[in-house]
Amino acid sequence: MKRRKLLKSLSVLPLAGTIGTLHAAPPKKRDVIKELGIRTFINAAGTLTYMSGCIMDEEVVATIEHTSGHFCMIDEVQDKVGEKIAQLVHSEAAMVTCGAFSAMTLGLAGVLTGNDVRKVEQLPHPAENGMKSEVICQKSHNERYNHAFLNTGCRVIEVETVEDLENAISEKTALLHFLNITANQGKIKHEEWIALGKKHNIPTSIDIAADVPPVSNLWKFNNMGFDMVFISGGKAIRGPQSAGILMGKKNIITAARLNAPPRGFTVARGHKVNKEEILGMYVALEKFVSADHDKEWKMWERKIAVIENAVKSIPGISTKITIPELGNITPTLTVAWDDKLIRLTGRQLRDKLRFGNPSIEAGFSGLPLYHYQAGSDSVDPAVAETLKGGNLIRLTAWMLQPGEEKIVADRLKEELTAASGS
Known part of the structure; x- marks a missing residue:
């Protein structure tokens, strides 16, 4: 083939490839659930984790799909989303975590370390490194999810009465924790628990993991005065099942962020939450709050x-x-x-x-x-x-x-x- 004819034929190839691409049928969506033989079902039971929580809102899914095609700095995404979430839930600050359990671990880690990077690196050994190392809760509030606190190296102390709590408080006490779903089983109620925390200058937290609806619970406990509130994102809010929210006082959330990914020297390095989940969680919360x-x-x-x-x-x-x-x-x-x-x-x-x-x-x-x-x-x-x-x-x-x-x-x-x- 002569040189001129060869160049002419080569110049046509990319165009032909492009034309073929333009007219190609969109890829067929793969039904992996059916392919693997996984059972699907009608959910008349509720938002249980073992049942995969909830079905995400369509706008949340669209947000995840769109944002998956872009690179973003995780800290910047958390900054922007945290600011918006805080406004929605009436808190000083907020961050998206990989579930309510993760919010509990990160929140307590923030209380323990503050903004001291050296302390961050020393968890989960708070007691050995001069940090506080105990969480107090009522006996009826000490259920299995409190293991999230043990991940920081702290131990949980049970009390039943105000007198018990006063006697249990020491220089080791890092946090007074409350479980909303068993609020009617404890002798100390929400407001008194908060007052005791303020009296002794100890932060208070509340686990409301699955406690919406009503939607007002999203801000009720922030308005009440708890320093931290933990909630799941993949239940009634219909966000990603692997997402949750830590909300509360700005100084605690800032310190919790120091203990969280993308930093790689922390006790919570495994608590990664990607940009798609953070942004999807924000959209889910926004839609939930504004719903009829x-x-x-x-x-x-x-x-x-x-x-x-x-x-x-x-x-x-x-x-x-x-x-x-x-x-x-x-x-x-x-x-x-x-x-x-x-x-x-x-x-x-x-x-x-x-x-x-x-x-x-x-x-x-x-x-x-x-x-x-x-x-x-x-x-x-x-x-x-x-x-x-x-x-x-x-x-x-x-x-x-x-x-x-x-x-x-x-x-x-x-x-x-x-x-x-x-």
Whole structure:
């Protein structure tokens, strides 16, 4: 081939490739869940971590997809997002963490180290390096998630009365911690707990991990005066399941950030949260705060009524809709039955719904979320007996997708009718 013809033919190749690209069909989306044979289900149980929390809001997913195509400095993203979140929740400062558990570890680490980099490097050995090393909480508030504090090298001291607390406070006391979901079980209430912290110049914190709705809980405890508030992002707020928020006093959040990634010399190096999650969490929170919660509540009531109306006329069935006092405050339906008329246990009914088509997950007997361990049915041994029999199940509607309430109602009616011999 002559030189001129060769150059001419080569010059056409890139253009031909471009034309082919312009007209190429978009890549087919891969259904990895189906490909791997992973079970999906209708969620009538709630926002439990082992059930993957929530389904993210569409705008959150779009935010994650868009931001994944750009490089950003993590600290700058946290700066900008933290400022916006703080405004939404009425706190001095805020940061996105990899869950409420992470917020607890980072918050306490910030209290222990302040802005002293040398102290940051010495965790998790606070006592050996002259730092405070104890967290005080009420006995009824010392549940398994307090292990987040142990990760800093601190230990947890239990108290029951104000006198106990006064006696337990020492130069080692770093934090007074409160658990909102068991607030009605402790002798010391929110306001008094805060007052005791101020009296002794000790920071106070509160775990509200799953305690929205109501939306007002996002700022209630900041306004009340707690120095730190910990919350999950992948439940009612419908952000990334692996995200959470630490909010509170600016000096503590600043120090917590020093203990957090992207810094690599910290006890919380493994608590990475990427830019997509930080930005997605912000969008989720913004949408949650601005949502029409009254309209949403009425929708939940309609959905739960559809399920109740489908089964309440079956002989031997009794139904009751309640609103939990603490935790996820949403309409909750209890369906119970006379085992002489309906030959079925609560566990058997849950299994029939779970392994039916479509698969449906219903609740246990209304156990608080902190009883659940890893695994689909693993709970605190202390409550295991409750689950052996029990002729009842509990269902919620707030995680149901449009139209799923009818599917749940039909399947529930089908199984209960079959078990009754009607």
